[in-house]
Amino acid sequence: MDGATPALLGLIPGEPAGIGPELCAHLAQTTLGNALVAIADGDLLREAAASIGKPLELLPPDASVAGPGQLRLLHRPRRVPGRFGQLDARNSAYVHDSLLEGARLAAAGTLSGLVTGPVHKGILNEAGIAYTGTTELLAAEAGCEVVMMLASAQLRVALATTHLPLRAVPDALTREGLRGTLEILHAALMADFGILAPRIAVLGLNPHAGEGGHLGREEIEVITPVLDALRARGMQLTGPLPADTAFLPQKLQEVDAVLAMYHDQGLPVLKHAGFENAVNITLGLPYVRVAVDHGTALELAGRGEADPSSMILAAKCAIGFAARRARLAPRLLA
Structure with missing residues (x-):
C-alpha cells in the first residue's frame, strides 16, 4: 500500500x-x-x-x-x-x-x-x-487487553467477558480483569465519544446482584471492591446492579454506558432495542x-x-x- x-x-x-x-x-x-x-x-x-x-x-x-x-x-x-x-x-x-x-x-x-x-x-x-x-x-x-462494546443511538453496552461458555464466566471474572475493563471503557468514553465525565452502570453477575451473598458472592468478593477502588480515583460508577432492572429507560437516562458481566446478559437488550442500528466497537x-x-x-x-x-x-x-x-x-x- x-x-x-x-x-x-x-x-x-x-x-x-x-x-x-x-x-x-x-x-x-x-x-x-x-x-x-x-x-x-x-x-x-x-x-x-x-x-x-x-x-x-x-x-x-x-x-x-x-x-x-x-x-x-x-x-x-x-x-x-x-x-x-x-x-x-x-x-x-x-x-x-x-x-x-x-x-x-x-x-x-x-x-x-x-x-x-x-x-x-x-x-x-x-x-x-x-x-x-x-x-x-x-x-x-x-x-x-480490549473491551467489546455494542452501541446504538440509545444505549452503549460493554462486556466484562465475551465469547465464553456460561459455566466459565465466574472463573473469568477477576478483580484485576474487571479493573482493567473499566479503565479501558472509561478512557474510550472520553477519547472516542467525547464524554468528559463518563457515568457507568455496572451489572452484577448473579440474579438480584447476588442478594447480599445469598445468590452468589462474586458481587461481594470481586465486583464491589473494584468499584470502590475506582470510585476513590474519581470514576462515576453505580452498582453492582440487578440486570433485570438496570435497563429501565429512566435508569439508562442517568448513565453513559452499561458494563455487563457476560455476553448474553447485556447484548439481547441492546439488539432488541436497535438491531441493524447498532455497531460492535473494540475498545483498547x-x-x-x-x-x-x-x-x-x-x-x-x-x-x-x-x-x-x-x-x-x-x-x-x-x-x-x-x-x-x-x-x-x-x-x-x-
Whole structure:
C-alpha cells in the first residue's frame, strides 16, 4: 500500500458466502466510501454488487474516489470461487488472513482503523483455524487487553467477558480483569465519544446482584471492591446492579454506558432495542475498529434483501472516531 492515504480505514467484508460483500457494495454507493479501502477479493465484490444491482468500480489503493459507486481495493484473492449462501472451508484462510493484514496495516499507521463485516466462526474452526471472534483475534495480534462494546443511538453496552461458555464466566471474572475493563471503557468514553465525565452502570453477575451473598458472592468478593477502588480515583460508577432492572429507560437516562458481566446478559437488550442500528466497537486497540452487530445471514446472501444499516453506521462511527483521535493526537504529543 505504498502511497496510500494514512487517513484511510480498511474495509474487510468477512465471510465471502455471507452478506458482508454486498454490504460493502452498498457502502460504496455512499460518500463514506471515500474514506475506505477494501481488503478483499475484487471479483467477490463485483459479484456482490451485481447481485444487488448496484454499480461498482474498483480503484487502486492510492487512487482518488470521485463519487458514489467507486471503492479503493487492496486485492486479496479467495482460495476458491464460491456461491453466496454456501460456506466453503477452503476460503476460511482468506477470511482470517484479510483480518490479520488489516490489523497489521492499522497497527503500522498505514490505516487509521478497520471496518469489518460478519465472520462465520464455525467454518473457520472447521478449517482448523482456532477462532473465537474477531475481537479476540485483533487483541491477540495487537498484544493488548480490549473491551467489546455494542452501541446504538440509545444505549452503549460493554462486556466484562465475551465469547465464553456460561459455566466459565465466574472463573473469568477477576478483580484485576474487571479493573482493567473499566479503565479501558472509561478512557474510550472520553477519547472516542467525547464524554468528559463518563457515568457507568455496572451489572452484577448473579440474579438480584447476588442478594447480599445469598445468590452468589462474586458481587461481594470481586465486583464491589473494584468499584470502590475506582470510585476513590474519581470514576462515576453505580452498582453492582440487578440486570433485570438496570435497563429501565429512566435508569439508562442517568448513565453513559452499561458494563455487563457476560455476553448474553447485556447484548439481547441492546439488539432488541436497535438491531441493524447498532455497531460492535473494540475498545483498547491502538487503532479504531468498528464492526456490524449481526452475523453472516447466509439465507439472505446474494438476494439483495440484506439491510446495510449497521455497516453504514459502522463506517460512520469509525470515520468519526478516527477524526477525533487525529484531532486529539497533537494535544497528547504536546
